[in-house]
Every structure is written in C-alpha cells, then in structure tokens.
Amino acid sequence: MTIVPQITTGDRLTSIAPRECLNAGLEPLADFAARVKEVEATLETLEHVAGDAAARSVARVRHELAEFEPAITFLGQVKAGKTTLVNALAGWSDLLPADVNPWTSVVTSLHLLPGAHRKEVGARFQLMKEDEWDRLLNKGGRLGELAQRADAEGELAKIREQIEALREKSRRRLGKKFELLLGQEHEYGYFDKNLLERYICLGDDFLDEDAPEEEEHQGRFADITRAADLYLHCQTMPMQMCLRDTPGVNDTFLMREQVTINAVRESRICVVVLSAHQALTSVDMGLIRLISNLHSRDVVIFVNRIDELRDPAQQVPEIEQSIRDTLAKHNGPQDAEIIFGSGYWANKVLSESLDEMSKASSDALVNWAQRELVDSKLDLTPAEMVWHLSGLPKLNRAIADQIVTTLGNPKLRKIASAAVTIASGLQAANIVRIEGESADTSVSFNQVAGEFDDLAARHIKALQDQLTTVTGAYHDRADRAHANFVERATHSLIEHLERNGDHEVWEYDPTGLRVLLKSAYSVYSSRAQTAANTCYKAAVIDIAELLYKSFGNAIEGIQLSIPEAPDPPAPVMLAQTIVLDFNDGWWVSWWRRTRGYKAFAQRFYGMISAETADFMAQFKTIPPQDFNAQMEAVLKGLLDQCHDLLFEIGSSRGNKEHLQSLLLNGEERDRREVIDSLLETLQVHVARSSEEALAI
Template sequence: MNMQIRQDSKPEVRTSRRISNLRTGLEGLGQLGKDLDELDHLLAQLALVAGKHSAKTVERLRKDVAEFEPTITVLGQVKSGKTTLVNAMAGWADLLPSDVNPWTSVVTSLHLKPASRPSETGASFQFMTEDNWDRLLNQGGRIGEMASRAGAESELAKIGKQIEKVRAKAQKRLGKKFDLLLGETHNYGYFDKNLLERYIVLGDDFGEEDSEQGRFADILSSADLTLNCDTVPVPLCLRDTPGVNDTFMMREQVTIQALRSSKICVVVLSAGQALTSVDMGLIRLISNLKSRNVLIFVNRIDELPDPANQVPEIEASIRQTLHNKQGPEDAEILFGSAYWANKALSGDIEGMPDVASKALFDWAEIALDQQHGQMQPHEMVWELSGMGHLYRALSERVIEEQGQQLLQKTSNAALTVATSELAAGMVQIGAKDGSSANLSTYDALKAFRGISAFHQQAFAEELEATIAEYHTRADRAHAKFIDRALRSLLTHLESYGKEIVWDYDPVGLRMLLRTAYSAFGAKVRGQAQARFEAAMTDVAMLYANTYGHAVEGIQMAPPALPDLPAPIALGQTIALDFNDGWWISWWNRIRGFNAFSKRFQNLIARETEDFMAQSKGIQTDQVRDMATTCLREFFEEHDVIMQDISAAPQSAEIEKLFQGGEEGQKRAQLEALTMQFDTLLKDRSVAEGGISP
C-alpha cells in the first residue's frame, strides 16, 4: 500500500530566536561536506570525458557519495530522555512526541538532509509481518521462549494474556484492516504531529474508541522520517530506538538489528539513576562495540540539586560499573540536558521550573568561562546543554570511521579511472614503436578474467576455512561454558541445596566468544590484505605486459576492507541474566539434583543456541559478503578499464587525433582531473598509497 497524501508541508528546523552557536561542534563535518561536494563535482566532470564503460563506474562512485549517510543509533531505557535528546540533535524541539510513554517496538529513523542537498520531506511506516505477530502469540517473544524452556507455565500464561490484550486492542481499533495491514508500508509526502501520534505513539487504553492517537502503534515495526535541516552539513540518520525495559523483549531484538547497521551509538542515561539494573542490558549490547564508537550521554542534569559536585561522582560510578561489567571502559562520557537544549531551541528559557533553573546556574559556574560572556542567554543555555560537546564527539567519529574511508576509496577509484583513460589514449601511439602490445586485446581480456576468477575462488576458499575454524573455536567455548556452569550448579546444590537461588554470570561465555570473534576478524583482515595486494600486483603486471610503457601512469591501490561488524548478538539477554521472576519459579519447580542438572543443561544449551547461531551464521555471513564484495568490485572496476583501453581508436592519423581537437581537449581535462583527485587525497591525508604497473 502506497499512500501519498499531500506535498505542501515542509518541516524545517525552527526556533523562535536564532542561535548563532547551533552548529558548534559540527565544524569538522562542515569540512567533510565541502570535500564530498568537491569530490562529486570532480566525478561529474570525469563522467563527461570517461569512456563508455568507465562512465558507468564513475556514476556508481557518484551514487556512493550521494548516499553517504552516517547513522547514529540512540539507546536508552524509557524515561531517560532519549527522544527529547534526538529532537535537540535534529534542531526541532517538538519533532517527535516525548511527553508520552509509547509501548511499541518501533525504531524511528530521522534522515536529516543538509541545505546544500535538500530532499523531499516525507514519512514511511512499516508494519509488522505475520511472522512477527505469530512469534509473539505462539512464543511470547524472547521472555516467552525462555519461560517455556524453563517450564514456568504461569509466567508464560501471564505473557500470553498481555499479548492477547495488545492484539485485542489493535483489532478493536483497526477492525477488518488489522489483517490487511500486516507486512504493508504506508508512505506520505509530509509528516506532522497528528500523523506521528497516529503511528508511533501508543494510544490510551482508556481513551475514546474513535481516537486517532496510537491507531497503528501496536502493530508498527519501523518509521522513517525525511526532513531538511539547516544545521547539519552532511546527511545524517538519527535512529531513535525503543526503551530497553520491555516485557516481551521485542525492543532488545530491534535494537540489536539497529546496531548492526550503525557504527556509532549514543547511550542515554538519566543522571538521577545512572546505570540502573535495566541499563545492564545496554552494557551487554555496547560491550561488543569498539569503545571509540560508544558515547555515553548522561542526561537530565537539570534535575540534579547540585550538578557541580554530583557530576564527578556520577562519572566515577559509571566508570566503576563499566569496569565491573566488562563494558567499554574507555567510552567517552558526556553530561548535559536535552531539556535545556529544547528550551533554547524554542526560545522559552524563562519558563523553567525552579529546580532546572537552579541547576542551570550552578552548572554555568563551572562550565562557562570568559569567552562565553558575549553570548545571548539562550545561546548560553544551548552551550550548557552539552549539545556542542556531543556534536563534536560525534563529528570526530563520523569523520574517522566513515568520512575518510569514503573519500579515500572513492578518490583512489576515480584516480584509477582517470589515469587509465589517459593510458587508453597512449596505447595505440605506443604500438607504433613496438613498445606496448605484447598481448592481443582478446588474450589480455581472457588473461584478466582468469586472474579475476583465480583470486576470487582462492579468497572464497580461504574465508570458508577461516569461518570453519571460528565455528570450531566458538563451539568449543560454548561447550566449556556449559560444562563449567553445570559444575558450579552441582557444587551450589551440594553446599546450599535449593534454599538459596543459584546465580551464575554468563559474562565468561560472552568474553570467550568475543575473543574468538576478534581472532577471526583479525585473520580475515590479514587474509584480505594479502589477497587484495596479490590481486592488484597481478593486474598491474598484466597491464604492463599488455600495454607496455603506455600504462606507466595508471595509479592503483588495493581494495580497502571496511571495519568488520561488531558481534552485537552477544549482548542478547539469556536465561542466566535473570535472577528473579520466571527463573526463580523454574528453580523452585525442579525436584531432584539429577533431574535439575539435566534440565538445566538442556535449558542453557537451547537458550544460547540463538545467539550462537547469530554469531556463527549471520555475523560470519556479513563478514564474508563484505570481504568478497570488495574484491569483486575491484575486478569489475578493472574489467571496465581494460575494455575502455582496448576500445582506443585505431586511426592511422592517431598522433594528430591525440595532439589536438576533441581528443586533445579530453586529454587535457583528464590530466587536470588526475591532479585534482591526487590533491584531494593528499590534502586530506587519506591516501594510503598503492603501486603503479
């Protein structure tokens, strides 16, 4: 279903007072945006003078630049101020509803488009599928699965009743449309408050039956909103995830999926209750990301009675907890207030409650200095909110993790195309003095495709062997963990019986699997580097043997393997992460030590089966696809180049053709573009070198 309602409404960043420091912290992204614009301009010029086949490669490179959109995933439990922070980051105080407590498993992605590259405003809402709903009804989600395995029928029955209640409410609201909507997508050419409340805000159970609020929220899967934002200098995607404290743990699963496609995450904690027991689930998830890619934003310092003294204490507590729970100890911790930021955006700083005003003045005493003295009051509030520090930290990571990689990869590919086009113009001239063609065009292309097939097949076999080795190591770690846990259980039963509930931390299993995955990733990266360099050397030698000195100017670089995906699935909740509720119920139901140990072994083996399958299957499939795609695209690029070189004109007056006229102008443009691409690489210090044949 595709619904286009109207196109006239265009949400923009808005504030009643112009905040001059709204872009503070985004300066680095501003330079990246200029570099990307320059790169796209150069690529457009290259496409005009490239050969027929190479022009397609250049257009693909332009598409990569146009689609560059770093994703920042925001995590946190309900009531941490997560959505309020996302609104502040987008520069629109009341963009997403934040004054309600929605129950959905909806990931809401805000696609922010810079003024230099405006886009049509719109919204897209994806509904749950039949499989999603059946899984909830039949298994009760993740907690239902665990309760079922444990034999906690009473707990499972409660979950079933809750899900049936949600289903009944959705069916009452939607009637016959309920079944028709499953798996559908609703698209709009606009969005406003009413539309968002209809889709992503949970309706009141006790409200009017014909109320539109929350009409679709119970069966929605995801929401994507596109809007123009004058603040951001490059496209950004802010992904607002549901709170993690969810009965069915649906939110944990959609959060894991969101993290898989994002390199940077912001964990939002509430200053008044930083790192509660619920936040331990967040620590498990982020512990599998690089520390550099995790930012912890301690929100709601506006609610602290003494922020100047409490903030250091809170940070020390968080650091200790991260250390104790094997979290990312080096993660950067920032403090601020999304509430203050949105007050500054709306120009309503005078309307704060006394607690927030007092905290603001107390925080200003240590956070502001003389250089801030010339600011307007609402600009000072924006500075104190911590948004500038958050922007700066995010900008640095976007540039390091994604921006530089894109500039390097695209500029190197463009250089290869440009220099090969110059070589195409030299091949036939060189042939006159007998110094170029040692192989015929047919034989050269045949030899190239043989090289391509050999290296791709060899790399695939190397990866399969490494994946099999990782599977063996992971299975060994899994078996050892179950054996150790079982011995610990039996020792506990012999010492204390069932009077004291046994507790066993599964962090050991996660650490073993994380270490195994880290070793696997390092080996894949080493194999990729060796294979990519060997492939590049063989292609370079083929160029030289086929075209002689005419191709000496071609600049080549091996493919660049992106960072491998983090093992996010290892943060998934398993039975041993609980010590209450259905776990205690299971504990109390078992009779006899032997039956206890056998059922426990079966429970843990089955409970860890899912994230073992994700770690061994989904995770390694992603790595395999990423690595093989890099090599395949390298060969596809040079296949195109060889076709263009082979298609060089055969005219008897070829010297004249290349000395003046249209071909001469084309050659001059290619030489100028080669210099410009080379300068772009060197100026931004992103070139990693290569070889020339």
C-alpha cells in the same frame, strides 16, 4: 505492497531554530562536507571526459559517494529522554512526540538532508508481518520461549494474555483491515503531528494502563508499526546523516532488545543516553552488555536530565566516576567520551520558552553555569548560553569528529583512490592512442579480456576459500567455548547443590561465555581482514602484470590502489539476553518448582543447551556472513573497476586516424590537461584522508 492512506493534514510541525546555536560543534563536519563537494565536482568532470567503459566506473563511484549517509544510533534507558535529545539535535523541538508512551518496538530514523529551507519531504512506515505477530502470540517472544522451556506456565500465560490484549486493541482500531495491513509499507510525501501519532507513539516510557482512551487519530497503527523513516531538510546540517531513535532496552518482553541490537548492527556510531538519576544501575545489565561489545571510538555517552539534579556541579563528577567504574567492572569501553547535559534545556531554547522553565530547572542551570562558565570569555546571548550548558554543542562535536574520523575519511580515501586509478588509466589510454598502430597488437584484445575474466574468477575463489577456512576455525573455537561454558556451569550447579541443597537459589554469571565468544570473534575478524588484504594485494599485482603484458610501457603511469578490508562490525549480538541473565522472580519460580539434584542438573543442561542453541547459531552465522560478504564485495568492486579500465585502454588500440583528427582541433590535448588536473586534485584528497587516518 505500498499504500498511501488518505488522512487529513493536521497542524504542521513548527521550529524556530537559532542557526548560531544549531551550528555549534558541527565545524569538522562542515569542513569534511566541503571536501566531499570538491571530490563530487571532480568525479563529475572525470565522468564527462572518460570513455564509455571508464565512465561506468566513475558513475559507480559517484553513486557510492552520493549514498554515503552516516547513521548515529541512540540507545539507552527508558525515561532517559532519547526522543527529546534527538529532537534537539535535529533542531526541531516538537518533531517526534516525546509525551506519548509506546508499547510497540519502533525504530525511528530521521534522515536529515541539507537544505536552505526547512521542509518535510516524506515518510515511510513499515508494519509488522504476520509471522512476527504469530511468534509473539504463540511464544510470547524470547522471554516466552524461556518460560516455556522452564515449564513456567504462569509467566507464559501472563505474557500471552498481554499480547492478546495488544492484538485485540489493534483489531478494534483497524477492524477488517487488520490482517490486510500486516506486512505493508505506507509512504507519504509529507508528515505532520497527526501522521506521526498514528504510526509512532514513541516516547520514553511504557503505556500507562490507567491512561484515557486516545483520540481517534492517535496510535491507530502504532501497535503494528515496526520501523519508521522520516525525511526532512535541515538548514544547519552540512551533509546528509541519519539519527536513529530506538526504544528503551529494559523491556519486559525483550521485544525491544532485538530491535535495538539490529539497529546498532547497522550503525558504527552510537550515542548511549543515560538519565542522571539512574546512570547505569543494576537494572541496566542489558544496556551494559550492549555497550561492552562496542569499541570506545564508536561510543559517546550522553548523561541527560542534569536539569533535574539538585546540585549538578557537585553530583556530575560523582556520576561520571560511577559510570566509569561500572564500565571497567564489566569490560566496557572505558575510554568512551562522557558528556553531561539536558535535552530539556536545549528544547526550551528551540521553542523560545526559556521564561517558562521551572524554578528547580532554573536553579540547576545556574548551578551548572557556575562550573561550566567559570573563567569563560564567551560572549553569549541568554539563548546561546543555555544551549552551550545543555551539552548539545559538545555532543555535536563528538558526533562530527566520529563521523569524519571513523566513517568519512575512510570513505573519501576509498573513493578518491578509485578515481585516481580511473584517471591514471585514462592517461595510459591516451598514450596507447598516441602510439596508435605502433603499439604491440600481437595479442588480441579478446584474449586479454578472457585472461582478465579468468584472473577475476581465480581471485574471487581464492578469497572465498580463505574466508571459508577462517570462518570454519571460528565456528570450532566458538563451539569449544560454548561446550566449556555449559560444562563449567553444570559443575558449578552440582557443587552448589552439594554444599547448599536445593533450598538456596543458585546463580551463575554468563559473562564468561560472552568473553570467550568475543575473543573468538576478535581472532576470526583479524584473520579474515588479513586474508582479505592479502587477496586484494595479489589481485592488484596480477592485474598490473596482465596490463603490462598486454599494453607494454603505456600503462606505467597507472596507479592501481590496493583496497583495504573493511572494519568488522561490532559483535553486538552478544548482548542478547540468555536465561542465566535472569535473577528475578521468573528464574526463582523455576528453581523452586524443581526438586532433586539429578532433576536440577538434567533440566538445567537441557534448558541452557536449548536456550543457547539459537543464540550460538546466530552468533556463529550472521556476523561472519555479513563481514565475509563485505570483504568479497570490496574485491568484486576492484575487479569491476579494473575491467572497465581494461576496456578503456583496449578501445584505444590502433586508433591512429581518429587521433589525428583530434590533434588537429586540440580536443585531445585539452582532454589530457583536464585529466592531469583531476588526477592531481584526487591525489591531494587521498593524501589528506590518509594523513588524518594516521593521526587518529
């Protein structure tokens, strides 16, 4: 259900964004966007000269390219300044409210659209569903479930009391509309500060209990908002992209943990925002677990708030070494790029308020400039210098490089390869048309089409069977890892009790389980990719044989490209908290109330089995389900494209009379010249994308 509430427009968002600053670092993206535009123009022409069947394939390819929107997810610590940084990257210092503190789990996606004139074009807010509220209220989220399994009724009661207070606050604000609003989506043709503050009080800290009552328009729907999408034109962005701002990961109720994990699953590129004051401390195990399950090529680490350091030139190398040591210790992406900077400095440039910078921040800026600008030959204005020192150009460059290499080149290669197949198919159709009635028509086209349908069904089933086998082996391996973990943990517990008794709290690191499961997933994804690539190749060979049998030498020029299996999604679900991750008062409380060795072992085994059952079920089911579906979609896309190609060639059989009329006015000759030119252009793009992929 979509409702457009009537609200009064407040002050419009403002931005004075120096273009020469905001463009810095985006050069690779601008170059890639130019290539995309050339391919788009080529596809538009190709659709115009194609027949009805081939035009459908071209339209699908054009739609896929038009929908390409790289997403960059920002995750990190509470108080790290993620929102301030996202505002700076969007070139809009007051876009998202960074001075209002949330208690809700909101992911805010900024969809940046290229445009010469900056303007807001709309917003959509998704509100929580009733079952989500019921889950929070009855169980207190996943932490409440853990507390319930361990009979920690005191902790569970506190959680329930806080959630009840949150719900009651929302009910007072919304009145009778509270139940009606749950599960709705609200859409607007604009957004402004009032609107954002109604739905997302998104900042970098938790709600202060002593904070004064908000004004009527602030936070009205914030407690029940689960996701927000904002669409705006950005004059400096060469192509569309999405910046996804997530809440902090170290949340008391783990409400934010699952939200963040889901956001990372939907994005290949992640920017991990750390605070220079607390860069990967011991309290960040949830964040460390999340980072450890990402590939180095997919992660950029931005250490923010260096403006608050006393001596950044001296302290930054120490902080970087500390981060790398922590990542190495926890098997994290040690080769990830680490950038230091300040969203505060960047936003001072955007708001043209450099003169209002605090003395401590100004001193830190001068200190950092002495390191960063030594021997620099850059001729910079004060604003450009501060922008450079803020780290935003480096971050822009890192994001642009990752978009082009990780997402852009593979997408463009896929699109151009598909278009080459279509264009070369049109050439073959021309040859069949020229041969006219001399072509071999001993086999009816209906028979050819029937054979193709049988071929398609056979290869889809073959891929499904292969993936079912590989997935089954993955399930068995994951189950063995789980059983081995519980057995080893129980054995460790018994040894601890025999050695120390039950007066000393036992600890057991669940990293081993995650390592075993990550290994199982790596083996599965590698085997699944191999199986998919084998099936793709077999399908293309069979299709080529069918075309040759049906149309003879006329199809020799067709270039059927074998698609590539997609990259597997990172196993970020492994970062999900399980009971053994707790070494705080909650876990100690459970330990203190349990008496007797036998009781410890039995209850521990039951609690770990219960806690990891859902965790294991999700990890065994969701990642392979998603990945298998992606690989199957690639095969179906190939078959759909070849189906249209088959009909394009088949429709040209024996059309001699039409051919003669075309030849008289030169239309067919012009058409063939256009197709030849398009094919040459597309082949250049395939080659370039392939070369850049090999150079990575």
